[in-house]
Amino acid sequence: MLRLHCHPDGLASTIVEIGPDLRSRLTEFVIALRAERPCFVLADPRAVVGLGLEADLWVEGGESAKTWPQLGATLEALAAHQLDRAGVVVAIGGGSLGDLGGLAASLWLRGVGLVMVPTTLLSMVDSSVGGKTAVNLPRGKNLVGTFWSAERVRIDPEFLTTLPEPEYRSGLGEVLKVAIGLDAELAEHCERAHAALLARDADAVGIAVQRCLEAKIRIVEADPREGGLRRLLNLGHTLGHALEADSGYAIPHGITVARGIYHVLELAERTGHCGAADAARGRRLLERFGFEAHEVPAAMVLRNYLVQDKKRQGARIHAVLPTGIGSSKVVSMDLDGFLQGID
Numbered sequence: 001m002l003r004l005h006c007h008p009d010g011l012a013s014t015i016v017e018i019g020p021d022l023r024s025r026l027t028e029f030v031i032a033l034r035a036e037r038p039c040f041v042l043a044d045p046r047a048v049v050g051l052g053l054e055a056d057l058w059v060e061g062g063e064s065a066k067t068w069p070q071l072g073a074t075l076e077a078l079a080a081h082q083l084d085r086a087g088v089v090v091a092i093g094g095g096s097l098g099d100l101g102g103l104a105a106s107l108w109l110r111g112v113g114l115v116m117v118p119t120t121l122l123s124m125v126d127s128s129v130g131g132k133t134a135v136n137l138p139r140g141k142n143l144v145g146t147f148w149s150a151e152r153v154r155i156d157p158e159f160l161t162t163l164p165e166p167e168y169r170s171g172l173g174e175v176l177k178v179a180i181g182l183d184a185e186l187a188e189h190c191e192r193a194h195a196a197l198l199a200r201d202a203d204a205v206g207i208a209v210q211r212c213l214e215a216k217i218r219i220v221e222a223d224p225r226e227g228g229l230r231r232l233l234n235l236g237h238t239l240g241h242a243l244e245a246d247s248g249y250a251i252p253h254g255i256t257v258a259r260g261i262y263h264v265l266e267l268a269e270r271t272g273h274c275g276a277a278d279a280a281r282g283r284r285l286l287e288r289f290g291f292e293a294h295e296v297p298a299a300m301v302l303r304n305y306l307v308q309d310k311k312r313q314g315a316r317i318h319a320v321l322p323t324g325i326g327s328s329k330v331v332s333m334d335l336d337g338f339l340q341g342i343d
C-alpha cells in the first residue's frame, strides 16, 4: 500500500492510499468505516457490479449525476439519513459521483467529512484530489461548486477491469496530459509500458496513477485555488472543452483533451515554444495510445465555445503550451493566434 499526502494551504489535507484488494474487500471497508463513524454511502451501481455493496443512495455516473435537481435529491437523502456533523459522505464512483458527493458533503450541515473511492481512471489520476466539487447548470458545466477536499481517497486499479473502453481511454488522455506537460519520467513510463497500460495491467496503471497524483499534489499544494500554476493542469483543455461541448458531451472528456494536446503541441512548435523533436515525440506518444490528429470542427464553431470559456480573459486566453516533454508554460494569446492551424 502506497500513501501520499496532500497538504494545501487553506484547504483541508487529503490522505491518498493506492493499493490492491480494496475492490474485492469493498464491503468490508465500508462496514469498518460505518463502525468508526456515521456514514452516508453514495455509489454508482455500474462501478460496483457483483460486489454486494449496500449504498444509502445509488446514482448512475455521467453528467446526469451532476445536476441541480440531483444535488437537491442528494441533500434530501442526507436529511432523511440524519447524517450528523461527525459523519462522512463516502462517494464510490467516477468523477461525476465525486463532484456530486463532494459538493453535497460541503453543503450538508455546512460541511461534513468526505471519503472517495474513485472507480474510473480519470477520477483516480485527477478528480479525487484537489478539492474541486461541482454540478452543472443548463448554461454550462461545473458552474456551481465549492472547494472541499476528501479526507481520504482509496484507490485500487482493479476497479478499472469493468470500465468501458472509451472511459478508460478518457483517463489515459489525462495521464498523457501529465506526462507531456509535467512529468518526463511518466512520459518514459508511458512509452515503455504502453502495451501494459493499454491492457490495464494493475502494476503499470498503479505507477501511472501514483505519478499523476504526485504531480497534481505538487501543483495543488503550491496553488490551492487556481491562481496561476494550477492552470498547467489544463494542458489540452481549451480545445478539449470546446470539442466536448460541441459533441453534446458524447465524447468522454479525456479523449477530447488528448486531441487538444495534439493541437497545442503543433501550436507550441510553430510558435517556437517547443522544439520539433519534443513536439514529434509528444505526438508519437499520443498516437501510441490510439489518439490521432482528428478532424476538428471549423474554427468558427470552436470560437463560439471558446468565447464562453470561463477561463477566458477578454480577447485573450491563457494557452498552456508544452515547452518540451514533461514541461509546459502558460502563454497569454489572442484567440486568433490560438485558433491558427485549426480549420
Ligand SMILES: NC(=O)c1ccc[n+]([C@@H]2O[C@H](COP(=O)([O-])OP(=O)(O)OC[C@H]3O[C@@H](n4cnc5c(N)ncnc54)[C@H](O)[C@@H]3O)[C@@H](O)[C@H]2O)c1
Pocket: 044, 046, 047, 048, 060, 061, 062, 063, 066, 093, 094, 095, 096, 097, 099, 119, 120, 121, 122, 123, 126, 127, 128, 129, 130, 131, 132, 133, 134, 142, 159, 160, 161, 162, 163, 164, 167, 170, 253
Ligand atoms: N473535481 C475535479 O477536479 C475534476 C477533474 C476532472 C474531471 N472532473 C469531472 O469528472 C467527471 C467525469 O468523471 P469520469 O470520467 O470519472 O466519468 P463518470 O463518473 O461520469 O463515469 C463514466 C462512466 O463510467 C461508469 N463507471 C464508473 N466507474 C465504473 C467502473 N469501475 N466500471 C464500469 N463502469 C463504471 C459510470 O457509470 C459512467 O457511465 C466530469 O463531470 C468532470 O467535470 C472533475
Ligand SMILES: [Zn+2]
Pocket: 126, 174, 237, 253, 254, 257
Ligand atoms: Zn481534464
